[in-house]
Amino acid sequence: MSQIEFFVLLAALAAVIVLQVLAMLRSRSSPAADLAERIERVEREVRMQLQTTAQTSNAATVQQFEAMRRQLEAQGLVGRNEQARSLKAFADTMHQRMEEIRGTLETKIKDLQADNGLRLEEMRKTVDEKLHATLETRLTASFQQVSERLERVHQGLGEMQQLALGVGDLKRVLTNVKTRGTWGEVQLEMLLEQVLTPEQYGKNVETIAGSGARVEFALKLPGQNDNGTPVWMPIDAKFPKEQYERLLEAADNADAEGVALAGRELERAVRVEAKTISEKYVSPPHTTDFAILFLPTEGLYAEVMRRPGLADDLQRVHRISIAGPSTLTALLNSLQMGFRTLALEKRSSEVWQVLGAVKTEFAKFGDVLAATKLTLERAAKNIESAETRSRVMARKLKTVEALPSEQAQLLMGAELDKSDLDIE
Secondary structure, three states: OOHHHHHHHHHHHHHHHHHHHHHHHHOOOOOHHHHHHHHHHHHHHHHHHHHHHHHHHHHHHHHHHHHHHHHHHHHHHHHHHHHHHHHHHHHHHHHHHHHHHHHHHHHHHHHHHHHHHHHHHHHHHHHHHHHHHHHHHHHHHHHHHHHHHHHHHHHHHHHHHHHHHHHHHHHHHHHOHHHHHHHHHHHHHHHHHHHOOHHHEEEEEOOOOOOOOOEEEEEEEEEEOOOOOEEEEEEEEOOOHHHHHHHHHHHHOOOHHHHHHHHHHHHHHHHHHHHHHHHHHOOOOOEOOOEEEEOOOHHHHHHHHHOOOHHHHHHHHHOEEEEOHHHHHHHHHHHHHHHHHHHHHHHHHHHHHHHHHHHHHHHHHHHHHHHHHHHHHHHHHHHHHHHHHHHHHHHHHOOOOOOOHHHHHHHHHHHHHHHHHHHO
């Protein structure tokens, strides 16, 4: 029995139940017992009918499912076989196509490889040539630069060696007291040579006669003392290197106590040198009443001048003036200007004397000019008289017959020869 028949049967049963219920409702006069019996009977019939219908429906459903299963199995088998055949045909076709594509690709790849090989070989040759040329050029330039730099380094090393030798020499100079003093003297002499003439200063001058003490340099001032000797200005170079180096080392180490101690030692050394110069070289009127203590470095000069009251004490007590390279140059330039002024004044007096002599000679020159003028006037008058006589003679000679030029030359030549013989 199909599902449609099952639903139709259910609808019929439902209609029967509805009709019976309506019939019972119409027969209200029936007793309740009959109604209950009828309802129970109807329920039994309905249950029986439902059981029968369910059994029939279950059997039909099982049969239908079995038939559908067989049909689906048959259709699935047919579909699988068809699909297998289709897949096999597709696989064969794809295999054939893939073989064709593989063959084509292999051919194309071989051609491409051959072409790429040729092009790569050409590119390799081109790149090798360019790379070789570029590399050779750059290597040549690099080697040239390296050679130049090595040459410069070699020169620099040579200069550094020379500088090291110079530094070593300078160190030896500065560590030796005698040589250090000589270095200060050389620097002082260079300053004097740059500013003054050799006649304006002396070297190793004995400022005090008979003392044997000779100052390194002394300026020769204009004028003379009572003995007829020049007046000297002593200049001595000193370099207290040890004390100054200890001061610098303490300052670099930020040692305040060491700086103070080294400063006092430097001040004491400068005072001793100033006293020595004053006692050995200052002797008015042979010298000026003061001398100059030359410090060869600006740093040392600045440190000495920085000491409170030191320069004033040296000037007041020992009559010593402190000078560094720059201050000494300024002092020498000032003295040179003074020397030039004095020379100009001296030359001015000489010029006035020359002008007086010229004035006297000029008066005599006027007299000579007047005499020369008279002589010239007399000569002019004589010439004028001669010209007048010449014109008179020319007028007189016009009446005389002129000789031919050859005869005149012969005649005048003979006369000239006679005149020459007479003169001899």
